[in-house]
Amino acid sequence: MRFVSLRTSQHGQAVGVVIAPDQVLDLSHPALASRFPDGRWTLKQLIEEGLSDWSKRIADWPTPAEAVQPLSAAQLLAPIGRSNKVMGAAYNFTDALKEREMSPPAEPVVFFRSGSTIIGPTAPILIPPDVGNVGYEGELAVVIGRHAMSVKEEHAMAYVAGYMAHNDVSGSGLIKQDQGNFVRGKNLPASAPCGPWLATADEIDDPHNLSIELDIDGRPLQRGHTSTMLFKIPQLISWISHRVPLEPGDIIATGTPAGTAASHSPAAWLTPGQVVSVRVQGLGELRNPTEKGAAFLAN
Secondary structure, eight states, X not given: OEEEEEEETTTEEEEEEEEXXXXXXXXXXXXXXXXXXXXXXXXXXXXXXXXXHHHHHHHTSOOOGGGEEEGGGSOEEOSSOTTSOEEEEESOBHHHHHHHTOOOOSSOEEEEEXXXXXXXXXXXXXXXXXXXXXXXXXXXXXXXXXXXXXXXXXXXXXXXXXXXXXXOOBOHHHHHHTTTOOTTTTOOXXXXXXXXXXXXXXXXXXXTSOEEEEEETTEEEEEEEGGGBSSOHHHHHHHHHTTSOBOTTOEEEOOOOSOOGGGSSSOOOOOTTOEEEEEETTSOEEEEEEEEOOOOSOO
């Protein structure tokens, strides 16, 4: 099942289900009030209660026509909001390592991204004027479904609630200035588009067999595949959960394939006025404009 978060006039935020290519069922509609109780207006709440169970329940419901609206007309928000953290994997695609002439790391290289950087599938990416080069990274994102601590690899996939497309916008100039430290460069405001929907784990037969594409203004810049992931999803979940607890709704960004901004000639750094599109097979398209943001560095 494909879940979205959408803005409504009645509740501000609500959960929806994509039921056709351009149709979404608004679970907060009064026609579903007896089945979908008040108060469950965020996807994170459904994940905490068990997204798989909710999916089975919703699949058995009738679909009242008055609760259905065009997906293209819905104001979509990031499926998972700002209350959760993002753990990102760097240097995790073998084709990207080859492109950079880097040796594969011996273990995952993981950075922390604040949930406050997350934006929705059409919201503007903000480019601060004072951070140097800013790049894009089309990625597959894994959403954690339950509390995970010291998880063994062989059990790790049971902790996955679903998957999303993600653009790991990065302040490459800051990372270089900080001698490879990711903290500032990975935490620019409005720099982590996610969505447009969260597909439950059963929707994706093999997350290690998905294409990833990224365009800027229609120009193809990344054409990759999750089969070139160095550390697979079970390894990432296990490695991270042995170092920091993962909670329902937390996101693991699994890394990006070849074709990043610095690899092109001339370099394809983000600038205000562009439109960045990310497509992950089976997970829809993020289509975010870029705008000039406020200064990021302290005076």
